[in-house]
Amino acid sequence: MMFPLTAAAAAIVQAVSPVHGWTEADVLSALNDANVSNVAIDTADPNLPSVGARTADGFPVSIVRMACQVMPPRPETICKGAWIIIVIPATEQRFANIIIASLERQAQPPLGVNGLLEEMMREDGSTTAAVALSSYLVADDGIHPGLLSYSVNSLLGYANQTREFMLSDDPAHAALWSGDD
Amino acid sequence: MNFSTTLPAIILIVIAHPTAAAQQSRPPYFEARQSSDVHALLERNGYRVEQDGILWLIAPDNTRVQLNTFGNQAGISGLRVSAWFSIGQSSAAIEQALYYERTNPLASVAFYFTDEFRTVQLQRDIEFGPGRTEANILANVRLLFGLIPHFEASLAESDPELAAFWYGAEENDQ
Numbered sequence: 001m002m003f004p005l006t007a008a009a010a011a012i013v014q015a016v017s018p019v020h021g022w023t024e025a026d027v028l029s030a031l032n033d034a035n036v037s038n039v040a041i042d043t044a045d046p047n048l049p050s051v052g053a054r055t056a057d058g059f060p061v062s063i064v065r066m067a068c069q070v071m072p073p074r075p076e077t078i079c080k081g082a083w084i085i086i087v088i089p090a091t092e093q094r095f096a097n098i099i100i101a102s103l104e105r106q107a108q109p110p111l112g113v114n115g116l117l118e119e120m121m122r123e124d125g126s127t128t129a130a131v132a133l134s135s136y137l138v139a140d141d142g143i144h145p146g147l148l149s150y151s152v153n154s155l156l157g158y159a160n161q162t163r164e165f166m167l168s169d170d171p172a173h174a175a176l177w178s179g180d181d
Numbered sequence: 182m183n184f185s186t187t188l189p190a191i192i193l194i195v196i197a198h199p200t201a202a203a204q205q206s207r208p209p210y211f212e213a214r215q216s217s218d219v220h221a222l223l224e225r226n227g228y229r230v231e232q233d234g235i236l237w238l239i240a241p242d243n244t245r246v247q248l249n250t251f252g253n254q255a256g257i258s259g260l261r262v263s264a265w266f267s268i269g270q271s272s273a274a275i276e277q278a279l280y281y282e283r284t285n286p287l288a289s290v291a292f293y294f295t296d297e298f299r300t301v302q303l304q305r306d307i308e309f310g311p312g313r314t315e316a317n318i319l320a321n322v323r324l325l326f327g328l329i330p331h332f333e334a335s336l337a338e339s340d341p342e343l344a345a346f347w348y349g350a351e352e353n354d355q
Contacts, residue, residue, distance in 0.1 A: 015209070016312075017209070018209055018210070018312070018314050018317075083286045109251075117282065117286070117289045119282070119283060134286060136286040136287050138317070138320060138321055138324060139317070140316075140317060140320035140321075141314055141316030141317045141319070141320050142209065142313075142314035142316060142317050143312065143313045143314065143317050144210055144310065144311040144312030144313065146310070146311040146312075147310045147311055147312065147313070150310040150311050151308075151310065154308075154310075
């Protein structure tokens, strides 16, 4: 007699409840799920709590939380915005240009599907050229708790699409990305 | 009434009812099989969708943005809302739009040029991924609409001639 009720209860439990923001632990978890390394909390600006890491190729990744507040009874800060940024350094400006052009023309899935911004960071004498890929998630009114990890992995997927031809165009990228340059 | 025998029976009846079961197991996240499902969501919430060569999403205050959906035969994976700004031949507006994009992570800009006119689009993509509630999708759409006046003002401030072209023309119309 109790079996149908148990099955129904299990179905309800399996339905994943939406989240309305992210804690620091959520962000750390999303980065750990993405198999990045050197995950570290950035304490430089408490108003923009962020966590940084590096991909297997050495690309810096960070998640900056925004629109944050403490929502009792939970004691931790919960943020309704998450800005995911991955930076692909290039040995020369022309290679950064190629990254942008390649992503805009050939990225799979096309860039527009993923709410992704790509931005050129021009070399200015003191810094090398780079391309920043970013996406800003808004959790207002409820999203699936897996959407943050999903978005991090989407960005990493795009960055990975640039990897082979960047190394082919200039093998010195490997040293630049690993920090040995 | 003997609750020990009737209550389990009532529970089983409720569970066996197909509508009740569907409601209980239905995930809270929006799913769209086709574009019209997205249109219906927006129209249920006060927006209008109109087609005149471009598919427009029109807010209750008559502000209009372009609406696109992404997906394939398996379903719709997301949508894009794009506000269009005609900027004449203004180079300052282009620079300002790029600056806005660099300093504002909430939206991207795109440019559309012809020999006759230049247009800047302010866009926000909303990918569904593993799931978004309907309310979250609507919050993202509202976010783009909320950015429009700020973006417009920043372009106008960047180029007085553009501002005169926009707002001067309005005064003449009146």
